[in-house]
Amino acid sequence: MMSVCIIGAGTAGLCCARHSIANGFETTVFELSDRIGGTWVYNEATGAVNGIDVHSSMYKNLRTNLPKEVMGFPDFEIGANEASYVRSDEICDFLNQYANHFDLKKHIKFDSYVIRVLQRKTKWQVLFKDLVTNKIEFQYFDKVLVANGHYHTPNYSQIPNMERFKGQFLHSHDFRSREVFEGKSVLVIGAGPSGMDLSNIISRTADRVTISHHLTDIGQHSFFENVQQKPDVRELDEKGAFFVDGSYQEFDTVFFCTGYKYAFPFLTVDSGIYVEDNYVQELYKQCINIRNPSMALIGLPFYVCAAQMMDIQARFIMSYYNGSNELPSTEDMLKDTRDRMGKLWAEGLRKRHAHMLGPKQIDYFTDLSQTAGVKNIKPVMTKLHNESSKCFNENLLHFREDNFAILDDETFIKLN
Numbered sequence: 001m002m003s004v005c006i007i008g009a010g011t012a013g014l015c016c017a018r019h020s021i022a023n024g025f026e027t028t029v030f031e032l033s034d035r036i037g038g039t040w041v042y043n044e045a046t047g048a049v050n051g052i053d054v055h056s057s058m059y060k061n062l063r064t065n066l067p068k069e070v071m072g073f074p075d076f077e078i079g080a081n082e083a084s085y086v087r088s089d090e091i092c093d094f095l096n097q098y099a100n101h102f103d104l105k106k107h108i109k110f111d112s113y114v115i116r117v118l119q120r121k122t123k124w125q126v127l128f129k130d131l132v133t134n135k136i137e138f139q140y141f142d143k144v145l146v147a148n149g150h151y152h153t154p155n156y157s158q159i160p161n162m163e164r165f166k167g168q169f170l171h172s173h174d175f176r177s178r179e180v181f182e183g184k185s186v187l188v189i190g191a192g193p194s195g196m197d198l199s200n201i202i203s204r205t206a207d208r209v210t211i212s213h214h215l216t217d218i219g220q221h222s223f224f225e226n227v228q229q230k231p232d233v234r235e236l237d238e239k240g241a242f243f244v245d246g247s248y249q250e251f252d253t254v255f256f257c258t259g260y261k262y263a264f265p266f267l268t269v270d271s272g273i274y275v276e277d278n279y280v281q282e283l284y285k286q287c288i289n290i291r292n293p294s295m296a297l298i299g300l301p302f303y304v305c306a307a308q309m310m311d312i313q314a315r316f317i318m319s320y321y322n323g324s325n326e327l328p329s330t331e332d333m334l335k336d337t338r339d340r341m342g343k344l345w346a347e348g349l350r351k352r353h354a355h356m357l358g359p360k361q362i363d364y365f366t367d368l369s370q371t372a373g374v375k376n377i378k379p380v381m382t383k384l385h386n387e388s389s390k391c392f393n394e395n396l397l398h399f400r401e402d403n404f405a406i407l408d409d410e411t412f413i414k415l416n
């Protein structure tokens, strides 16, 4: 029987397990923590615990920035009773319901930290540390599905003279609750979804918040009155920041909301996978390892209906692993990828945005669906995702008051 190793029991790993088991494969999920849920599990700790970096970037009282209607799986939706924007623990509950429904937990090795994945002839040797016994063990597998997430390794932007600043530095990965900013003046770097949302959240305790970014279209109506916008930081000094517009402000804390790096510390160079400026290469359809197709990476594209995407990626991959489809040659997979990326580079896309989909996600899903003959994601998912992203941008302070209902495969309505 084909043996499948899945690294991680977050949304992606659970979904891979569900489809691997359905295909009759012998399935083992390695999960470093003692529970499922990944990102959605709140962990008070920061830094490293017993020598292993804390994985989750979840903070207290987080409510989703997407409606729950687009956050479920195609065959298992999030219950209809709550408001559209739900708390992180409700997503954890949902993932537990999913795991129970498909009887996944008996396939998960908890407290098992994968430290190396090595290629041995036709098999993968997976070395893992049993965090209860502290022993290093290994197992061989035919296939490896990497589902370790990509919101765990902080990315810091380099600011000239950072070393001079005497105040505190914090990355959103290590942020747990807004109380740490009580009475402080905080400089937020970055206006991605986290930077925008967190500026408002911390402004409820901070004395004043300045968000520094280079976007031109964020209106002041997006923020509470004690949140001010500034352009990029030119440099720091002991007490604060000079901005490129020539102004200067003092701060207690510089709060990096500058995103995360894709990181696969257990993969060696022999795996064929490498990351260049946050572009993970070389992958066929952003998931199958072209050099070693018995390995696939799940969940890399961002600004998407994540669980829906992970589900179609898992079904896409399984269609090759179960023999329903045959992969193109290495050359053809490389050509497919390079042709697609070549067009995007010509349009000015930067490597670090290679996996960003947003409104283009429908094209990606359709490509997976048509290439492998698997069922596509319902169009209403991407429509509602696009609508809620628009609401986030236009009405940051109140967008979570909206509630949505899905009427059919094509249509949703706003309920209020």
Ligand SMILES: Cc1cc2nc3c(=O)[nH]c(=O)nc-3n(C[C@H](O)[C@H](O)[C@H](O)COP(=O)(O)OP(=O)(O)OC[C@H]3O[C@@H](n4cnc5c(N)ncnc54)[C@H](O)[C@@H]3O)c2cc1C
Residues within 6 Å of the ligand: 007, 008, 009, 010, 011, 012, 013, 030, 031, 032, 033, 036, 037, 038, 039, 040, 055, 057, 058, 059, 062, 063, 064, 065, 066, 071, 112, 113, 114, 115, 147, 148, 149, 150, 151, 266, 298, 299, 304, 305, 306, 307
């Ligand atoms: C603060 C925050 C808010 C977010 N809000 C939203 C939102 O509102 N809506 C939305 O759709 N998405 C949101 N996201 C994105 C969300 O993380 C993804 O949608 C999705 O949950 C990612 O799932 P995943 O399985 O790929 O990764 P994760 O959830 O990160 O799971 C990876 C799992 O792999 C395990 N693991 C990692 N390394 C190893 C190893 N070496 N050995 C064994 N196990 C390992 C981890 O312990 C973890 O359980 C948010 C992310 C963050 C950080």
